[in-house]
Amino acid sequence: MSLSELIKQPHTIAESGLDTELLLDLTLKHFFDTGVLNLHQLADKMALTGNVMEGILDLLRKDSRIEVLAAKENSAGVRYQLTDLGRAEAKNAYSRSGYIGRAPITIDHYRQLVEAQSVFNSTVNKEQLQAAFADVVIENHLYDQLGPALHSGRVILVYGPAGSGKTFICKHLARCLGGPIHLPYAISVGREIIQFFDPLVHIPVYKASEKMDYHFENRIDQRLILCARPVAISGGELTMDSLELRYDAVTRINQAPIQLKANNGIYIVDDMGRQRMPPIQLLNRWIVPMEDHVDYLKLGTGQHFPVPFDAILVFSTNLHPLELADEAALRRLGYKIEFTAISKEQFKLIWDNVCRQRSVILEEGVLECVFELYEQTKRPFLPCQPRDLIGIGLDMAAFKNNKGHLSKENIMLAWKTYFIDLKKGE
Numbered sequence: 001m002s003l004s005e006l007i008k009q010p011h012t013i014a015e016s017g018l019d020t021e022l023l024l025d026l027t028l029k030h031f032f033d034t035g036v037l038n039l040h041q042l043a044d045k046m047a048l049t050g051n052v053m054e055g056i057l058d059l060l061r062k063d064s065r066i067e068v069l070a071a072k073e074n075s076a077g078v079r080y081q082l083t084d085l086g087r088a089e090a091k092n093a094y095s096r097s098g099y100i101g102r103a104p105i106t107i108d109h110y111r112q113l114v115e116a117q118s119v120f121n122s123t124v125n126k127e128q129l130q131a132a133f134a135d136v137v138i139e140n141h142l143y144d145q146l147g148p149a150l151h152s153g154r155v156i157l158v159y160g161p162a163g164s165g166k167t168f169i170c171k172h173l174a175r176c177l178g179g180p181i182h183l184p185y186a187i188s189v190g191r192e193i194i195q196f197f198d199p200l201v202h203i204p205v206y207k208a209s210e211k212m213d214y215h216f217e218n219r220i221d222q223r224l225i226l227c228a229r230p231v232a233i234s235g236g237e238l239t240m241d242s243l244e245l246r247y248d249a250v251t252r253i254n255q256a257p258i259q260l261k262a263n264n265g266i267y268i269v270d271d272m273g274r275q276r277m278p279p280i281q282l283l284n285r286w287i288v289p290m291e292d293h294v295d296y297l298k299l300g301t302g303q304h305f306p307v308p309f310d311a312i313l314v315f316s317t318n319l320h321p322l323e324l325a326d327e328a329a330l331r332r333l334g335y336k337i338e339f340t341a342i343s344k345e346q347f348k349l350i351w352d353n354v355c356r357q358r359s360v361i362l363e364e365g366v367l368e369c370v371f372e373l374y375e376q377t378k379r380p381f382l383p384c385q386p387r388d389l390i391g392i393g394l395d396m397a398a399f400k401n402n403k404g405h406l407s408k409e410n411i412m413l414a415w416k417t418y419f420i421d422l423k424k425g426e
Helices: 020-034 039-046 050-062 084-096 107-116 126-132 140-152 166-176 208-218 279-285 287-292 327-333 344-357 366-377 384-399 408-418
Strands: 066-069 079-082 156-159 181-184 186-189 192-195 224-227 231-234 246-248 253-255 266-269 294-298 304-308 312-317 335-338
Touching: 020 039, 020 050, 020 079, 020 084, 039 050, 050 066, 079 084, 107 181, 107 186, 107 304, 126 140, 126 166, 140 156, 140 166, 140 335, 156 166, 156 327, 166 231, 166 266, 166 312, 279 287, 279 327, 287 294, 287 327, 327 335, 344 366, 344 384, 366 408, 384 408
Parallel strands: 156 312, 156 335, 192 253, 231 266, 266 312
Antiparallel strands: 066 079, 181 224, 186 192, 246 253, 294 304
16 A cells, blocks of 8 residues: 555544544543533544544444533534543543543554555665765765665664764664654554654654644644654663563553654664673564564553564664674674774864854864873874863853853863873773
């Protein structure tokens, strides 16, 4: 099925693909939560057309679960509210699921949507990669390594010292995966609803008012939201449990795991080797998804179901790869790319960019002072250091009522604050 068909508005309950009882339960919960609603208000809350909602309201009226109220002056049509029977049914619906929001799309619909927008449909060449990194200082050799890795769709392991730009660079790879994608607010598996949309991972392309116009003009299913390709990141806090479907017994809501939210985008496992579980255990968790592009999740009812794994998976670490796993395990990862220290010239480019972005007023000789400190301490130049040193130096200046000015005195104080004396550590 084409993408245009997959994002088209449903006009009947059957076209929505959803279980009728699920829709009735969700409608009852909206009435219970809000009180009195007219057709327009209810359609907006459910993200379904008036035609679909009229069918649902007819069923609720036949069962005496809602009653019709007269229209108020200046109100849009008749209004509805729950009967005593409807309130009892709504409480029962809440006891089964605490989810209240837009109607979900079915898991089958979601699988087709992911396939139609797959990251593996993207092709990447060097010109596209250079355009994506036009505002980023990056080693030239990384283009020839990251490009083929991204083009292949295989797993990428990036390694190198902390602060060498691994995570920053990998986040920018999403720029090469194509335009924005349509994501659901929620997904249904039978009558179970999974909360999918996450504002920390999914960045809408339109503002609220623009989104309404976009959906109306193009007749887009309002259960979907147009977002930039997701970039999801897990760090040292990652546990095996967080890769599974999570059910909150208090809210009675199922939450999608992080890798599901990353579909059609990039999933970065940062600080690989710093998690509580052994690295090999985490790698083993990804064997099937990496090879088959399918993951398996389990509902609280015990039901297992397949979901697509359609993301560029990136492992980032400041450990040597052989500290994570043996060669046999690492062979499965495909691309292993080392990030190293940068040159003095690249450091200056990043320094100038940060100063321009933050409108820094530089005292003469500040950068020369910084280079002298690097020479004295024999420290390597790393991409994160210009931003961090300038930021701390500006904090010092602001504290002294000289906001925006960067002096040699403050940059030396920033140096002492930022770096640990390696000789004292020894």
